[in-house]
Amino acid sequence: MIDSLKMPMGYQPPKFQQFDGKGNPKQHEAHFIETCNNAGTYDHHLVKKFVRSLKHNAFDWYIDLEAGSIDGWEQLEQEFLNRFYNTRRTVSMVELTNSRKWKEEPIIDYINRWRNLNFNCQD
Secondary structure, three states, X not given: OHHHOOOOOOOOOOOOOOEOOOOOHHHXXXXXXXXXXXXXXXXXXXXXXXXXXXXXXXXXXXXXXXXXXXXOHHHHHHHHHHHHHHHOOOEXXXXXXXXXXXXXXXXXXXXXXXXXXXXOEOO
16 A cells, blocks of 8 residues: 555655664654655655665665565554664763774764764763
8 A cells, every 4th residue: 555655746855864773763753754744744655755764774674674564654663663762872971082083984974973972872
């Protein structure tokens, strides 16, 4: 059923923040839903568009889902949170302050990596 859904005439897909499996999945989900709702996308259409917000490990997880195994947004949302919410690691203040830019690492990648560490810091 979901695969056969068509988007409304004139629909312009929004630009989604990308989730790679390392950040906060609840935060990603909230941004995704807000972006979709602002673009007039609801319910089963969320399932079709969710893949556009995933990359790396999160995208691999999505494409490994068994065909036809997702009945709707609530189920996909639960599967997503089950997979990524419990896998967040705790970062200490020592690890955060010792974080350095790797040689050859673009500065934007370092900033994003540091932000992810900071977000998971429990101290």
